[in-house]
Amino acid sequence: MTTWSPASIWAAIVLIGVCTFTIRLSFIYLFGRLDGVPPRVEQVLRYVPAAVLAALVVPAVVTVESTLTATLLDERLLAGAVATGVAWRTEDVLATIVLGMGTLWLFRFVVFA
Amino acid sequence: MDGQKRLPPDFRAGIRAAGPILVGIVPFALVAGITATNAGMTILEAVGMSVVVFAGASQLAAIDLIGSNAPFAVVVATAVVINLRMLMYSASIAPFFQSLSTRVRTLLAYLLTDQAYALSIAEYTRNADRNRLWYYVGIAISLWLVWQVGTLIGAVVGAGVPASLGLDFALPLVFLALLVPAMKDRGTTTAGLVAGGVALVVTAVGVPLGLDLPVAAVSGLVAGLAVDGWREQ
Numbered sequence: 390m391t392t393w394s395p396a397s398i399w400a401a402i403v404l405i406g407v408c409t410f411t412i413r414l415s416f417i418y419l420f421g422r423l424d425g426v427p428p429r430v431e432q433v434l435r436y437v438p439a440a441v442l443a444a445l446v447v448p449a450v451v452t453v454e455s456t457l458t459a460t461l462l463d464e465r466l467l468a469g470a471v472a473t474g475v476a477w478r479t480e481d482v483l484a485t486i487v488l489g490m491g492t493l494w495l496f497r498f499v500v501f502a
Numbered sequence: 503m504d505g506q507k508r509l510p511p512d513f514r515a516g517i518r519a520a521g522p523i524l525v526g527i528v529p530f531a532l533v534a535g536i537t538a539t540n541a542g543m544t545i546l547e548a549v550g551m552s553v554v555v556f557a558g559a560s561q562l563a564a565i566d567l568i569g570s571n572a573p574f575a576v577v578v579a580t581a582v583v584i585n586l587r588m589l590m591y592s593a594s595i596a597p598f599f600q601s602l603s604t605r606v607r608t609l610l611a612y613l614l615t616d617q618a619y620a621l622s623i624a625e626y627t628r629n630a631d632r633n634r635l636w637y638y639v640g641i642a643i644s645l646w647l648v649w650q651v652g653t654l655i656g657a658v659v660g661a662g663v664p665a666s667l668g669l670d671f672a673l674p675l676v677f678l679a680l681l682v683p684a685m686k687d688r689g690t691t692t693a694g695l696v697a698g699g700v701a702l703v704v705t706a707v708g709v710p711l712g713l714d715l716p717v718a719a720v721s722g723l724v725a726g727l728a729v730d731g732w733r734e735q
Contacts, residue, residue: 406554439694440722447698
C-alpha cells in the first residue's frame with residue numbers, strides 16, 4: 390500500500406502525462422523541422438522494453454530465502470514459472486493472467502494451505 | 503435514420519480493424535484498475551491516470567512503483583522512459599498527418615499508441631485510397647474507450663476484492679506477458695536477463711534512494727548494447 394499523498398499521486402500522473410504527450414506530439418507537430426530519431430537513440434530504445442520489464446518482473450516473482458528449497462517452493466515463483474511458459478507459447482495476456490493467478494491460488498489455498 | 507451508415511466508412515473500417523486488439527486490451531485495462539486501487543490509489547486517481555497518461559505499460563509500472571513507495575523522480579522517470587519508444591511512432595507517422603491542422607494533429611498525438619500506430623501505418627502503406635484521419639480515429643477512439651471503461655471497472659472491482667486473493671500479482675503477470683515477446687533476439691534477450699539478474703541482486707542488498715529499478719534497467723541496456731555493438735550507421 391502506498392503512503393503517497395493524493396497531491397503526490399496527481400503530480401506524478403500529470404507530469405507523466407505531459408511528458409508522454411510531448412513525446413507523442415514531437416515529430417507530428419514539428420514535421421519537416423526535425424530530422425528523424427538518431428539511429429543510436431533508436432538502437433538504445435530497442436532494449437528499453439526488455440530491460441525495464443525484466444527489472445520489474447523478477448523482484449516481484451522471485452524472493453530469495455535462506456535455503457534453495459524455500460526459495461524454489463514459493464507460490465509466486467511457481468506461478469511465475471507457469472505464466473512464463475504460457476506467455477512463451479501463446480503470447481496472450483489474458484491466458485497468462487488466468488493461468489498465472491490460477492497457479493498462485495492453487496498453491497496458496499490448496500497445496501501450501 | 504440509420505446512424506451507423508452515416509459514420510464515415512473509413513472510420514468504421516478503423517473500428518473493425520481494432521476489434522481483435524480490443525479483446526486483448528480488456529484484461530490489461532482491468533489489471534490497471536484493480537492494481538491501482540490495491541496499491542492504495544482511489545478510483546478517481548486510477549481513471550484519472552488512464553485519461554491523462556493513456557499508455558498501458560508505463561501506467562502499470564507507475565502503479566507498481568507508487569504501491570511500493572518508490573521515490574517520486576524514479577516513478578516519473580521510469581514511466582517516461584518506457585514511453586520514449588513513441589518518439590519513433592511519432593516520427594514515422596508524421597508525414598501522413600502533415601496536411602491536417604495543428605489542432606487535429608494535437609488530438610491525434612494524444613491518441614497515439616503502439617496499436618493505433620502499427621495498424622494505421624500498415625494500412626497507409628498498403629492502401630493509398632484510405633482516409634488517413636478517419637481510419638486512425640476509428641482505431642484510436644475505440645482503444646481509448648475500452649481502456650477507460652476497463653480501468654474504471656477494474657478500479658471498482660479492485661476496491662471490493664479482499665487482499666488475500668493476491669490480485670496485485672496480476673501486475674507482474676502482465677509484465678511477463680509483455681516481456682517474453684520483447685526478448686526477441688540476442689541483444690534484447692541479454693538486456694532482459696541482465697536487468698532481471700541485477701534487479702534481484704540490488705533488491706537483496708538494497709540500493710540507496712530507491713534506485714533499484716534504474717540501476718537494473720540501465721545494466722540491461724548496457725549489456726544489450728555490449729552484445730550487439732553499435733550497428734553500422
